[in-house]
Amino acid sequence: xxxxxxxxxxxxxxxxxxxxxxxxxxxxxxxxxxxxxxxxxxxxxxxxxxxxxxxxxxxxxxxxxxxxxxxxxxxxxxxxxxxxxxxxxxxxxxxxxxxxxxxxxxxxxxxxxxxxxxxxxxxxxxxxxxxxxxxxxxxxxxxxxxxxxxxxxxxxxxxxxxxxxxxxxxxxxxxxxxxx
Numbered sequence: 414x415x416x417x418x419x420x421x422x423x424x425x426x427x428x429x430x431x432x433x434x435x436x437x438x439x440x441x442x443x444x445x446x447x448x449x450x451x452x453x454x455x456x457x458x459x460x461x462x463x464x465x466x467x468x469x470x471x472x473x474x475x476x477x478x479x480x481x482x483x484x485x486x487x488x489x490x491x492x493x494x495x496x497x498x499x500x501x502x503x504x505x506x507x508x509x510x511x512x513x514x515x516x517x518x519x520x521x522x523x524x525x526x527x528x529x530x531x532x533x534x535x536x537x538x539x540x541x542x543x544x545x546x547x548x549x550x551x552x553x554x555x556x557x558x559x560x561x562x563x564x565x566x567x568x569x570x571x572x573x574x575x576x577x578x579x580x581x582x583x584x585x586x587x588x589x590x591x592x593x
Contacts, residue, residue: 429463
């Protein structure tokens with residue numbers, strides 16, 4: 414009898430969010446963490462992704478890890494992701510390292526369309542299924558306006574994400590992701 418390899422884990426990616434004035438976990442980010450906890454299963458790998466707007470302060474990923482009460486025991490932090498594009502590239506890298514065929518991305522409903530566009534580009538040609546799990550909180554007017562403005566660069570970002578995805582399949586890019 415041959416030993417079958419264990420199935421590749423599903424990746425649950427929780428995208429960070431922070432405001433300019435807040436210390437600690439922003440309420441939008443907390444809602445994303447709670448949604449991620451609802452999505453995560455015990456055998457999933459959870460990737461908490463987000464940077465710190467201020468030097469010498471905890472990153473969004475670290476704050477989410479402190480708040481995490483989900484069932485998954487395998488939690489990774491991507492503390493360098495400063496943009497949704499960087500979140501997408503980091504998620505694709507981790508999914509590739511884990512051999513995953515399914516990724517669930519957790520973000521806010523008002524951010525979901527743009528995040529999905531960039532994630533689908535980052536996973537282009539990989540055969541990985543990307544699903545979205547959205548929170549229902551309403552973003553501030555400023556956040557929603559910023560989201561509209563960010564759409565202007567999505568075509569360029571998608572091309573860049575696809576190019577990186579192709580290059581990553583050819584070699585590892587060496588970016589840093591830490592286990593908690």
